[in-house]
Amino acid sequence: MADAILQVTGLSVRYGKVEALHDGKLAVGAGQIVSVIGPNGAGKSTLLNAIMGALPFTGYAKGTVRYQGEDVSALAIEKRVSRGMCLVPEKRELFASMTVEDNLVLGAYRRKRAGERNFLDQLNHVFDSFPRLKERRKQAAGTLSGGERQMPPVGRALTGKPDLLMLDLALGWRR
Numbered sequence: 001m002a003d004a005i006l007q008v009t010g011l012s013v014r015y016g017k018v019e020a021l022h023d024g025k026l027a028v029g030a031g032q033i034v035s036v037i038g039p040n041g042a043g044k045s046t047l048l049n050a051i052m053g054a055l056p057f058t059g060y061a062k063g064t065v066r067y068q069g070e071d072v073s074a075l076a077i078e079k080r081v082s083r084g085m086c087l088v089p090e091k092r093e094l095f096a097s098m099t100v101e102d103n104l105v106l107g108a109y110r111r112k113r114a115g116e117r118n119f120l121d122q123l124n125h126v127f128d129s130f131p132r133l134k135e136r137r138k139q140a141a142g143t144l145s146g147g148e149r150q151m152p153p154v155g156r157a158l159t160g161k162p163d164l165l166m167l168d169l170a171l172g173w174r175r
């Protein structure tokens with residue numbers, strides 16, 4: 001794809017002797033929504049974590065991740081974040097003792113540091129998308145219900161206004 005925002009080629013990941021991903025490739029164009037589907041253990045989270053540079057220390061990746069025309073394969077995760085890449089990991093994390101609102105504001109930290117004056121401009125959009133979070137904005141995030149706890153990590157990603165948003169969704173399968 002000529003104008004791909006993300007271009008992944010020959011991406012293989014090993015955890016010790018186990019090869020979890022073999023020769024992965026993926027291209028995402030600007031404005032595109034791309035789904036990666038597969039059974040449990042197929043390597044979807046491994047693929048996204050490797051693209052983000054967020055593999056556990058036991059994981060070893062080889063291959064190329066090009067983002068906005070730049071080879072970011074060797075860049076640390078914080079450098080990829082500062083370029084506008086964002087991953088909502090499968091295991092949703094939040095800062096339990098901080099308020100819901102502060103959890104969301106944290107997502108805009110990169111934009112604040114980059115000197116954007118309107119770095120909180122996405123907050124109201126997030127509250128529109130997640131009215132439950134708006135209701136509970138002053139509540140400690142650790143007191144949210146199981147389902148509600150899934151919302152701040154997604155909202156936090158959106159306040160960061162990333163150029164590439166990757167969502168690692170854990171779906172329940174019914175047969």
Ligand SMILES: Nc1ncnc2c1ncn2[C@@H]1O[C@H](COP(=O)(O)OP(=O)(O)OP(=O)(O)O)[C@@H](O)[C@H]1O
Nearest residue numbers: 015018020039040041042043044045046047056058
């Ligand atoms: N840190 C690790 N150490 C060793 N093996 C791992 C590690 N992480 C993942 N694996 C293995 O790599 C394979 C791919 O795992 P991965 O989490 O990428 O799958 P997935 O497609 O995201 O699955 P699911 O749909 O269940 O989330 C699995 O067999 C898993 O057991």
Ligand SMILES: [Mg+2]
Nearest residue numbers: 044045046090
């Ligand atoms: Mg997974």
